[in-house]
Amino acid sequence: TSSKSYNVKKVNYIFDGPIELHLIGVLWLMIDGQKLDRQLSNHCKGSRLYKLVGTDKDHSAHLFRKYHELYAEFRDDGIKKAKDMLVNDGQGVCIAGLDLQEYYYRIRLDWKKLHQSIQRPRRRRGVGDIGNETEYLGERLLRCIWAICERYQAVVAPHLEVTHELPPGSTCLPIGFCPSPVIANWYLKEFDSEVLNKVRPAYYGRYVDDIMLVIPFDVPTAAQADPVKEFMHQVLVQAGLITPVDADTPGREASYELVCKPGLFLQKKKCTLQYFDAEHSTAGLEKFARQ
Numbered sequence: 654t655s656s657k658s659y660n661v662k663k664v665n666y667i668f669d670g671p672i673e674l675h676l677i678g679v680l681w682l683m684i685d686g687q688k689l690d691r692q693l694s695n696h697c698k699g700s701r702l703y704k705l706v707g708t709d710k711d712h713s714a715h716l717f718r719k720y721h722e723l724y725a726e727f728r729d730d731g732i733k734k735a736k737d738m739l740v741n742d743g744q745g746v747c748i749a750g751l752d753l754q755e756y757y758y759r760i761r762l763d764w765k766k767l768h769q770s771i772q773r774p775r776r777r778r779g780v781g782d783i784g785n786e787t788e789y790l791g792e793r794l795l796r797c798i799w800a801i802c803e804r805y806q807a808v809v810a811p812h813l814e815v816t817h818e819l820p821p822g823s824t825c826l827p828i829g830f831c832p833s834p835v836i837a838n839w840y841l842k843e844f845d846s847e848v849l850n851k852v853r854p855a856y857y858g859r860y861v862d863d864i865m866l867v868i869p870f871d872v873p874t875a876a877q878a879d880p881v882k883e884f885m886h887q888v889l890v891q892a893g894l895i896t897p898v899d900a901d902t903p904g905r906e907a908s909y910e911l912v913c914k915p916g917l918f919l920q921k922k923k924c925t926l927q928y929f930d931a932e933h934s935t936a937g938l939e940k941f942a943r944q
Contacts, residue, residue, distance in 0.1 A: 746869055747868055747870040753918070844894070848866075
């Protein structure tokens, strides 16, 4: 309150639905959550469900695994791999940190595709349906989640036009609604597969919308004007994973659009690149790990 006015640079919208909607979200995750979570690779580290959720053995209060443990795993595994390559393999490595711009707002979710990705027994009249009631309940709850998210989008859309300038087709997942991070993870599983198959990094980790790559790579000489741009071009653009977006585009800073998920962008200014030379001391990497 030391100033008469403040210039707000960024706004986030948080889901504030009644408790009944949160209960619907939790129930759906208890039934269908593992069906989506099992489709993800171990390289997806954020917002993963507790392993017993949805099983007959689940008698706990756990839903998600502890986020700080998952984040530590996401970060430490990458740094450990980089150190191993430097010390044991004698290879210079790059650690690249990438960030998806406004991911929850810019997602273009196809609810029908999500619905079809969940395997369910076929409906049969009579005795054959006994024992499948939970499966059919999951299907009805998913339709509730779909309706809740569409209604949420309708409510925030007029505000987003002012604060976020989203591209057409953005469906916007509610931040703070517990099904959202599971759906957000599932939406990027194709990108995960493409990175692993086409780039084959020494380490790849994704914590929802934060990405870490560890890859053997010779950084261009000091004469190279933009080493980050060179890295992005040689590793991700040439592999067909991202495409550059010119900074001259109205309202757009220099960035890269995901080829498999149009409308999602990696901001160039948030791309960080750390290079460690095998011929030098590992003290720099140790300091980076501590920070």
